[in-house]
Amino acid sequence: MPQRIVSQRIVSLVAGLLFGVGLILSGMTDPAKVLAFLDVAGRWDPTLALVMASAIPVAAVGFALARRRGAPLLGGSLRIPTRRDIDARLIGGSLLFGVGWGLAGLCPGPALVTAAFGIAPALVFTVAMLAGMFTFNLLFEAGSRPRGVAKGSGTSC
Amino acid sequence: MELAAFLPALAGGALIGLSAALLVLATGRVAGISGITGSLLGPPDDDTGWRLAFLTGLLLAPLAVVALTGRIPPVTIAAPTGLLALAGFLVGLGTRIGSGCTSGHGVCGIARLSPRSLVATGLFMASAAATVYVIRHVIGA
Incomplete structure (x- = not known):
């Protein structure tokens, strides 16, 4: 390497x-x-x-x-990221995220860290979070574009 | 509130900022946890290696903290299991649809004054606060 x-x-x-x-x-x-x-x-x-x-x-x-x-x-x-447009996905996704954050008090980083502490409820949350992310991949990313090329839309920020 | 109560938040925040600065300066990548994690659930690509390395470091943090301080910090989770599962699913799906979470939009995006991240952060903070309001002050759970 x-x-x-x-x-x-x-x-x-x-x-x-x-x-x-x-x-x-x-x-x-x-x-x-x-x-x-x-x-x-x-x-x-x-x-x-x-x-x-x-x-x-x-x-x-x-x-x-x-x-x-x-x-x-x-x-x-x-x-x-270079995109500057405010689209429906940004708005809808952020609102959904906020509801989940408000229900449990965990966002992705803290979820992974508390799961790594071995805390059972955090593991439940984190497994469900990974399922939600995987669902996104199935719904939005399947065959849409070559991964790692168009960095503006699918990745973080 | 006394200064002592604010110091951990300030110091912890500075470490988070330092992490994001280090990553972008050295590797050119954005420290967005939902993007890093969600992308690893898809097919491997050129970014898989550093993403795995970043997550490994993140997951080693509890070990480092326990080794340094000798104790596990407070983690109080009150929500019942079913609600936690629903919340986790919404956080996973929502952050990926919205292209970022508290780290990618809230820290990195605002740090570079991205209009998308400013809007996203305002919206997820507002909907999180509204959700807490409904649960605590309307339903009264």
Whole structure:
């Protein structure tokens, strides 16, 4: 395997680890805390707003530097989504996601992390989440386009 | 509320931001958990390797935290099993239809001022808050 690929995978592993530790440290992996954050009409706990408030500027520096540089440090090309249109899928999908998030207090990252803790209800949620993602692949992706080429629509962001 | 209550959220958020910055700077890829996970459920492609590596790191995080702190942090899940399954399915399907979740839209997308991500984040926060409102203050569960 080329050195560049090995380096990319090591960096990705470290990034995943940092992400997961960040989620745990921040409190995002405690659904009770997440639901208290979302309960704006009840005893609102605003603490988790700080997670985004702190994550976004740090990430913004990374995106700005990556764009200025024009290419990743480890070679290859930047794969930053370019679409700007607001379509029905974006709206409908985001609304559906919010309903699920509000029902359980778990979004995808925290779901995977709490499942990795071996917590049974988190495993139930995560298996169902994977089933939902797989259903998407069956409904929307089957034979629609070569994977990994048109990065604007099917992938995250 | 005291500063001590805010510090973990700020520090954890900074780590999440650092992860996203590191990934895009070094590899040019976006740290969107739903996209990374959902794509791995499809046919393999050029991105499969780094995606698996990222998820492996994410799944090792609990081990790292327990090794460092010696305890499992609080994870309080109150919803009954059937509701959890429904919620999980909606989160999986919705994030993939909407092309992102709290990480891809909420952190990475807003960090690059994507109009799609700003709209998506506003909508999923609003529908999550509305769902909690209905459950806690209308149904009263």
